[in-house]
Amino acid sequence: MTVDLVVMGLGHVGLPLARAAVSAGLATAGYDVSGTVVSGLAEGRSHVGGVCDSEVAAMLDAGFRATADPAVLDGAQTVVICVPTGLTPEGLPDLSAVQDASRVVAARLRTGMLVVLESTSYPGTTEDVVRPLLEHGSGLRAGEDFHLAYSPQRIDPGNEIWDVRNTPKVVSGCTALCAKYATAFYGRFVDHLVLARGTREAEMAKLLENTYRYVNIALVDEVALFCHQAGIDVWDVLHCAASKPFGFAPFSPGPGVGGHCIPVDPRYLAARAESQGFPFRMLAAAHEVLTHMPRHVVDRALSLLTENRGRPEGARALLLGVTYKADVADVRESPARPVAAGLLATGVDVFYHDPYAADFSVDDRSLPRATDLREALGEADVAILLQHHACYARETLGRARCAVLDTRGKAAGSRVTLL
Template identity: 55%
Template sequence: MPADLAVIGLHHFGLPLAQSATAAGIDVIGYDTDPAVTAGLNAGRSHLDGLTAAEVRRMLATGFRATGDPAVLGRARTAVICAPTSLGEDRALDLSAVTEAARTLAAHLRPHTTVVLESTAYPGTTEEILRPILEHGSGLRAGRDFHLAYSPGRLDPGNRHHGIANTPKVIGGLTSACTEAAAAFYGRLTERVVRARGPREAEAVKLLETNYRQVNIALVNEMAVFCHDAGIDLWDVIRCAETKPFGFQAFRPGPGVGGHGFALDPNYLSYPARTLGYPLRMVELAQEVNGRMPRYVVQRCAALLNEHGKSVRGARVLLLGVTYKADVADDEGAPAREVASRLLDLGASLSYHDPYVPDWRVLDRPVPRADSLWEAAADADLTVLLQHHRTYDLQGLAVKAQLLLDTRGATPAGAAARL
């Protein structure tokens, strides 16, 4: 029996898509190569922060099934590839999971299927990497025998106001017919579909949106260093600046950037023939600025301890919040890990507290978790707020802590040292 949708890759972007589609009455098959993921989902367990076991059970009750059998992909009218991508040490985007997903799908691809790539990718990926794999493996031709399109993922984990349904969906197809086929599918999930001129334009949307965030965070991170050295309260500056009703959007500094929305520089492609020969200088500089913030936080820790007659070596330091984003359990690329490793290198005695992370390791060794937050803050020589979870009573912590460094500007003015 045919299925409306096959979601390939059941992680940060694929599983929420499957949930949204299931809730919309779409018959969904979820495919993933990790047997622990598929077995857990079919048993009603969630491996993803933000999706509860009860929600997984509701998906199952409406017909959703997860599988590692690629043969089921041949049943789907629409296949969406949500395979994970990441940056390698050479800063090139690792598309190996995407290409593997494409090969798997190609072996079972049938005529008239709509194939959409949602994974983060450089402009040109859909046409120059995905298309040849699908055509070679299936013997079909994109734009004639099956539809092919790109749609950038726009999911914001933990966002209580914007989800798939009320976030406009950008779609760029290989042909106008491809675009319309993908638009017809996504129109069942979201209130608004935005048609790009083609897949390259849709891929460049992801490039622009991701780098916009990185560049603006880098700007306020530089301002944080400048304002501290100049004796200026940056947080008051931002408070005042964001009252401007035009030409300004407030971003806030922090100990670094993390998560799945990493900066993308199209100079660093995974296939040399497509390199531009020059970097995006603004993006490159933003990466550099944001990349040095964990080191700056550690410098501020050392200076704060020194002002109170203490050395980093031997100091008891408590880190609060080690995830990359507030109120989520994901620590993917969180700057807390580098902050912790640098403090350990300087001889500090570390502990941490995070309501979403029961166990945490740095430099291949476990970091003790504080059972009692209040007692740990009172006992620590320095408490460092790296992530502002809603459960933290920062006013109370500011009273309990011997020293408190707030890297998020979340404490009341004058209650703590702020970044």
């Protein structure tokens, strides 16, 4: 059976994309190298927050199938690559999954096919990395025999308003004709498309979007550090500044940034700039502030413990919310890890509460999990609110008998200390 679309990489980006395409009536298949992902989906189980099991079941009913067999690419009209783009142990862009996926496509490429890269990467990836692999592996030419495009994903985990269909999508092609094919494809299930001048502009636009968040979060974090030192209430400062109806976009301080995008994507930009002899000073400064924030949280918690018990060693610290984002089941790059590691290194016993994380480990050490919030607050010497999940009601935190260090500015009460 041939399909309209094969989505390569069925993770946080690929699965919602496949769901949107299936809903629009496209004959869609998914290709993933993970046997666990493929078998889970085949059994109607979703491994991605925001896509529920019943939606996977509906996709299967509509003809969707997931496979680890590259033969699924044979005869596909369009292939969209949504594989991970992480960092190497040295902190450099790791494009191995994009390269592997490109080689798999190259072996099955045929005249007239549209290939789109959606993975986030530095400007030049589509033209300088993907294109040569596709052309050498297939003997076909992009822009002449097949169409090659780049269209970054803007999925916002946990966002119930903006989804694949109603979020404007940037589209670009290696040639004007490539862009035309890509626009026609996305136009079948995305309401509003924005045409970029070329693939480099689209790649750079995605990096700018995430770098903008990165730098602005670092800015409010540093404002919070200064306000703490100067005895100024940063949350009131933010409340006042955010009342300006123009020229100010509000960001909130916190324990540091996490997830697979915000801490990673600016590294792609910095590494690319460095390789071209361009020192990206804003990124270096933001990186320094953001990597310091977990340490700041640890120091504030240790001071509270010292104030209340004389010494922090042997105290019990409860981490509330260990995922990287509120009400999202994803612990990748979570700042909860360096916070826990810093407390453990000082001899504090650390346990956690998080309805979204069944287990959580730090340096291969699994942290004890509490499932009853009130009970856990009763057992702790200090509770540290890291992510404001909906279950952390203001009143519950305000009534806690232990000290509460609130890094999100959400709690109030005599025992609550704000970041």
